[in-house]
Amino acid sequence: MKVVDISQFDDSVVLYFDTENTSINAYTLASTLVSIADAAKAANSSLNAGHNVEIIVEAIAPGSFKAKIAAIYTESKNIFSSQLVAGVVIGLLSNYIYERTFAVDDSIRVEVHSDEVVIEKGDEKIIVPRNVYDATREAEKNPKFVESIDRAFQAVESDPKVRGIGFTGSMEDEKPEIILPREIIAAAAGEVREEEGVRVVPETADLQILKAIxxxxxxxxEFMWRGIKISAPITSEAFYNEFFSHEITIAPGDSLEVKLEIKQVRDPETGIYANKSYEVTEVYDHHPRLRQVAIAEV
Structure with missing residues (x-):
């Protein structure tokens, strides 16, 4: 029986890429790690109000390719902060990824106990602390969490040189007990519209406005997104209805939380997808730019 014990993943975990050699495409690595970091932040916002989480890469190593990621918590200036659910975010990330891929198989078995949950498929078993399992159920209610995991799956699935991924508790571990094959990850990924080397990937994104139309x-x-400048139309009628009814006021420097549809084109030589164009199809929220207010002298 191959067993992964999620309780081994406290505030850090090793993400293992099963690759053809000891290297990995930089775009695949960056896209996967950024998506996992976004998922961690989304989960943390649901579980740890008043605390921020930062996901860092502590080390990388061959084998096929390993990246050790860790969570660092800092307290925000929110005096109404809830108690920190320490050591849960990293565990629920790995647990949710295993759960999503296991669920592709109808033969999955789940046993819920007071202190742990056991998930089995064939000769593979995941042991999940009950608090991590319960936290996972809370995190998956957040659409940004689910969409971020979908992006991580899509990044792995789009690279034909990655045969699968898995998690271990230490960089010294040769390989995970359970490696999730690329084809299973593809089946577990969220819906992506694709045809003839072109696909459209939906993503929840925070866009800072540079130029408004x-x-x-x-x-x-024109927007800033993850440090790069992009151009995209906004095709949401509801957004323009709110704007023209004067419910919102837009100015450069403001930001929008949106559904961003990314059109990607596949390179026929490498099989890697690259972003080609963007479209904002929904606007979830508007955040005015923070402005300094002068304090009058008494």
Missing amino acids: LQRGKRKW
């Missing part, structure tokens, strides 16, 4: 149509706004 305050009229309906396909003219492109």
